[in-house]
Amino acid sequence: MRVSSVRNLIPRAKIFTAKRNAPMRFYHYSDEEVEDESFPSEWYEKAFSKLTNLSHLLKNVDLVDGKLVNVSDHSRVYDGSLEQKVSSFKSLARTFIGCPSMQEMMKKNVVQALADVQCEQPVFFSKASEREPITVDSLTKVSNFLNVSAQQRKLVRQSICVQVTKYPIWTGAIEEILNGLKSEIDFLNCRCPNKEIKMAQQIVTTCQKFLESATSYDPESTSWMRLKGVDSPASHKWEDVLEMFSDFINCLCEETKLTSEVKKLEVMKEGLYQIRDAFIDKNIGYKETRHQESLVHKKLSKTLGHSSRCVFTLLLYYLYGSVWDIEVELCGGVYAIGRGDKFRLCMGKILTSNEQNMVHSGVKQLSRALGLFKFVWETAGMKGDLEVQGHLWCIGAKNKSFIYRNNMFFLHSVSC
Known part of the structure; x- marks a missing residue:
């Protein structure tokens, strides 16, 4: 399958690239945050077929710390064409994550797991800017994301x-x-x-x-x-x-x-x-x-x-114990909960398969990112408690939630 055929399925405005120096912003629960346009069901059906084919092709490989890796044995893979296919797969999946049916499914998944009435409104990954990737390579980037003041820095x-x-x-x-x-x-x-x-x-x-x-x-x-x-x-x-x-x-x-x-x-x-x-x-x-x-x-x-x-x-x-910069595939955001004395940081990763070793690898990567942001939040003495959540998506997965290192993670199924 040619990469170009996959890219043609994604409208130009839907191919997301990282704005590496753009400051992040805090989000509040509001229906106004859902601004992404949806596409005809025929488009999703055709795109999902391409997404499924790519998933089979990329079953054992994923991007780890910005490098293409065979997750089965943790070996480095040097294949430019395969790396392009992984990038195309994740770009296409981002579009699905933003579609109304996926948003509703994710919302139910979270509400069911947390039994939290405050989660009944769509709050995460609903905007294109929340689904952009970000390379975390400096404290300044983390501080910009968390709105850490100059004095706190x-x-x-x-x-x-x-x-x-x-x-x-x-x-x-x-x-x-x-x-x-x-x-x-x-x-x-x-x-x-x-x-x-x-x-x-x-x-x-x-x-x-x-x-x-x-x-x-x-x-x-x-x-x-x-x-x-x-x-x-x-x-x-x-x-x-x-x-x-x-x-x-x-x-x-x-x-x-x-x-x-x-x-x-x-x-x-x-x-x-x-x-x-x-x-x-x-x-x-x-x-x-x-x-x-x-x-x-x-x-x-x-x-x-x-x-x-x-x-x-x-x-x-x-x-x-690692020196490599952290790649976050969906940057998410920090969301105020209730009266503003509690906050929730959501970040996400797209998996090429739902194999156990692939899910475990994705959780470990997300856990590092979330732990880093929470560490800086607490070190800066930010007002309010910060809860962190990791979200993962893949084709064929069963929607579920689980705890990893005392933090909540969600596995969502990608479907049309």
């Missing part, structure tokens, strides 16, 4: 930076990036080796050795007071890693399969620049080593700002 930055710039978090995030890169580069070198990939292999191996010297400490081999080691030619600084990251980026800048990884290297260069004069290895003695670690923490927490994507990467590692 200062509080968020101060609170978060103290935690996420600690030495084990910093080195752990760098290690996670390098391990992921090495795995991808080794695979590409086996599949399509070239000079740049081979050079990148050498750089990542050297970086990992540097990092090992920054994290492993043997009290039997290093004295408590070896201050002269600071002046030793064998001692390395974080500036050496900064230079290797720059070389790394130059080697991989034209490797389209590693675009997200290269961007993450660029992000971490901000932090490396701030600590470039700090020593990285352990042969300088225990006491001086602890001083250098404290220096790294102090410089990073002082210099990295609220809008820093480096801080955001460290926060993701601190919360989830």
Whole structure:
């Protein structure tokens, strides 16, 4: 099936693209929010047939953290045509989610699960803007979404930076990036080796050795007071890693399969620049080593700002042990409940199948996004309690609700 044939089913106004810098807004329960036009039943029937065919084709693959992945074994899939089909499938599904019959079905699903009279009006994903995707890659984006004030952002930055710039978090995030890169580069070198990939292999191996010297400490081999080691030619600084990251980026800048990884290297260069004069290895003695670690923490927490994507990467590692930006397929919104002292954040994901491993993968991704937004809400000291909900859609699913990590999730069936 050609992707173009699917796209022809979607009116131009219905092909949604991410407005990555647009601020989000709060929503209140109102019938006026339902503004999307509906289409003739014949259109939905024809489009649903295409949607079903795509679902069978894409049964085991999905976009995870912006990368095409075989959910069955968590392996990366390098197939541009298949990735386009996934994008077309999700764009078409967004149109169905906005149609009146789907809205009514979702409303019943939520009301039945919550037994909440306040949910009797259509409140979520009813507008096209609520069904747009968003890449969450900075605290600024999260704060814009939640309407966090400038004063509250200062509080968020101060609170978060103290935690996420600690030495084990910093080195752990760098290690996670390098391990992921090495795995991808080794695979590409086996599949399509070239000079740049081979050079990148050498750089990542050297970086990992540097990092090992920054994290492993043997009290039997290093004295408590070896201050002269600071002046030793064998001692390395974080500036050496900064230079290797720059070389790394130059080697991989034209490797389209590693675009997200290269961007993450660029992000971490901000932090490396701030600590470039700090020593990285352990042969300088225990006491001086602890001083250098404290220096790294102090410089990073002082210099990295609220809008820093480096801080955001460290926060993701601190919360989830992952460094990759979070892709939210339906951004949803924050809805005021009752008198306004309680709020509900709804976000969603479209699944290519209702297989158990696919549903579990989607729930985990949504849970990370929802947890991040709630963490920032609470850190900012926002007024009112924030309840979070995850919504998932796929063809052939049975409408149901369930609890995952103390949060409510809904699985909705896509139908015409």
